[in-house]
Amino acid sequence: MNAVKEPSFRESVDLMFNRAVALMDLPPGLEEKIRVCNATYTVRFGVRLRGQIHTFVGYRSVHSEHMEPVKGGIRYSLAVNQDEVEALAALMTYKCALVEAPFGGSKGGLCVDPREWDEHEMEQITRRFAYELAKRDLIHPSQNVPAPDMGTGEREMAWIADQYRRMNTTDINARACVTGKPVNAGGIAGRTEATGRGVQYALQEFFRHKEDVKAAGMKGTLDGKRVIVQGLGNVGYHAAKFLADQDGCKITAVIERDGGLMSEDGLDVDDVRAWIAKHGGVDGYPSGRYVRDGSKYLENECDILIPAALEGVINISNAERIKAPLIIEAANGPVTAGANEILREKGCVIIPDMYANAGGVTVSYFEWVKNLSHIRFGRMGRRQEEARHELIVGELEKLDEHLGDAWGMSPDFKQKYLRGAGELELVRSGLDDTMRNAYQQIREVWHEREDVQDLRTAAYLVSIDKVAASYRALGL
Numbered sequence: 001m002n003a004v005k006e007p008s009f010r011e012s013v014d015l016m017f018n019r020a021v022a023l024m025d026l027p028p029g030l031e032e033k034i035r036v037c038n039a040t041y042t043v044r045f046g047v048r049l050r051g052q053i054h055t056f057v058g059y060r061s062v063h064s065e066h067m068e069p070v071k072g073g074i075r076y077s078l079a080v081n082q083d084e085v086e087a088l089a090a091l092m093t094y095k096c097a098l099v100e101a102p103f104g105g106s107k108g109g110l111c112v113d114p115r116e117w118d119e120h121e122m123e124q125i126t127r128r129f130a131y132e133l134a135k136r137d138l139i140h141p142s143q144n145v146p147a148p149d150m151g152t153g154e155r156e157m158a159w160i161a162d163q164y165r166r167m168n169t170t171d172i173n174a175r176a177c178v179t180g181k182p183v184n185a186g187g188i189a190g191r192t193e194a195t196g197r198g199v200q201y202a203l204q205e206f207f208r209h210k211e212d213v214k215a216a217g218m219k220g221t222l223d224g225k226r227v228i229v230q231g232l233g234n235v236g237y238h239a240a241k242f243l244a245d246q247d248g249c250k251i252t253a254v255i256e257r258d259g260g261l262m263s264e265d266g267l268d269v270d271d272v273r274a275w276i277a278k279h280g281g282v283d284g285y286p287s288g289r290y291v292r293d294g295s296k297y298l299e300n301e302c303d304i305l306i307p308a309a310l311e312g313v314i315n316i317s318n319a320e321r322i323k324a325p326l327i328i329e330a331a332n333g334p335v336t337a338g339a340n341e342i343l344r345e346k347g348c349v350i351i352p353d354m355y356a357n358a359g360g361v362t363v364s365y366f367e368w369v370k371n372l373s374h375i376r377f378g379r380m381g382r383r384q385e386e387a388r389h390e391l392i393v394g395e396l397e398k399l400d401e402h403l404g405d406a407w408g409m410s411p412d413f414k415q416k417y418l419r420g421a422g423e424l425e426l427v428r429s430g431l432d433d434t435m436r437n438a439y440q441q442i443r444e445v446w447h448e449r450e451d452v453q454d455l456r457t458a459a460y461l462v463s464i465d466k467v468a469a470s471y472r473a474l475g476l
């Protein structure tokens with residue numbers, strides 16, 4: 001057992017915040033105003049299921065309203081509690097500011113194990129929770145816009161949107177009350193993959209900066225890098241898949257609820273996921289070495305470690321043994337404040353959660369804008385763009401004929417160039433741009449200020465600066 005007590009998740013976030021503001025020159029009082037969580041609403045409601053009334057406990061925390069609506073997911077898990085929801089709401093404030101999504105920070109949670117109830121029961125529970133939040137404007141297109149988080153997805157968001165619409169039949173913007181909806185129910189292409197895609201873009205941007213790669217004691221590109229992924233849920237799965245399929249990474253270990261799988265040759269992410277869907281876990285998977293205590297694999301030799309599940313998995317009891325030179329926090333809060341210090345001293349570079357997993361809320365922002373503008377991205381411009389490209393291709397074809405064998409268009413150039421961008425391409429382009437910009441802002445602070453020792457502190461500085469500017473603009 002460790003003698004040093006680990007702080008709670010919220011305390012951990014506060015500690016990291018404090019470390020950063022100590023380096024800033026904020027007016028007295030403003031620092032406190034930004035740090036504290038504005039309000040947390042707790043609701044206990046009953047739902048009649050299987051012949052008896054079951055009581056559920058849910059929360060919606062609003063951390064900061066310097067911009068409205070406030071934004072953040074709703075988590076379903078038996079481990080949900082007020083401390084956790086408040087920590088997650090605070091991270092949402094910093095995350096939104098960092099990627100310039102015009103929202104304050106919020107988060108919700110419901111103490112429920114979704115695996116214990118069937119689909120119809122989950123719908124009843126979700127609709128009742130949504131009703132409780134919506135009647136207090138804690139779900140509202142211009143005040144508070146939830147999204148998926150652990151244990152929830154498109155299905156729950158569709159129920160929430162429908163519940164809100166039933167309660168607000170004349171609200172033309174009702175669909176913008178929640179993001180992460182299915183595409184056929186007001187969602188946006190690319191939202192489901194967004195957080196994992198954002199992790200990929202973040203790593204691509206990191207590897208564009210040789211100096212940063214060197215700071216982590218590495219060299220080269222993403223190609224051939226050994227990656228360990230903890231949690232093959234929506235975020236971990238997409239991140240691992242894109243890195244393996246498009247960047248040449250090798251997924252050398254996967255850690256799930258029931259244990260870990262390891263293979264130095266690399267695991268087939270889709271295959272492992274299909275196995276989990278069928279068998280409920282990784283145990284019994286025909287290739288790779290299985291271990292019941294999967295957390296052991298966090299300590300394996302690798303190049304990149306991606307914790308993509310719960311908070312606090314890298315803590316003071318295992319930080320010393322982590323060998324990865326680069327950690328990217330795909331989950332919220334996977335590295336505790338104590339572990340952060342230990343890892344920094346060891347020279348490990350951590351790409352922090354508020355940046356690394358901001359892809360989700362970035363695409364949520366696009367979805368919200370789409371809902372408010374009532375038009376799909378690309379609908380007006382796509383064919384016009386194609387027509388203009390056709391003009392150029394026509395001229396190039398003439399040149400091609402004229403020059404004969406001396407010059408030739410690449411075989412798939414025409415087809416690729418002619419295709420105007422649809423919604424998915426635009427969403428990915430917007431996300432890529434956001435991830436690149438935010439990283440460049442953070443790394444500049446990291447390199448330019450001697451008193452800033454890591455990317456997390458740099459990210460806090462950039463983000464708190466933006467939140468402070470909003471408060472100042474409000475006259476506070």
Ligand code: GLU
Pocket residue numbers: 071072073074145146147148149150179332357358360361362364
């Ligand atoms: N739950 C996700 C997060 O932690 C998404 C939030 C959102 O899209 O509003 O960032």
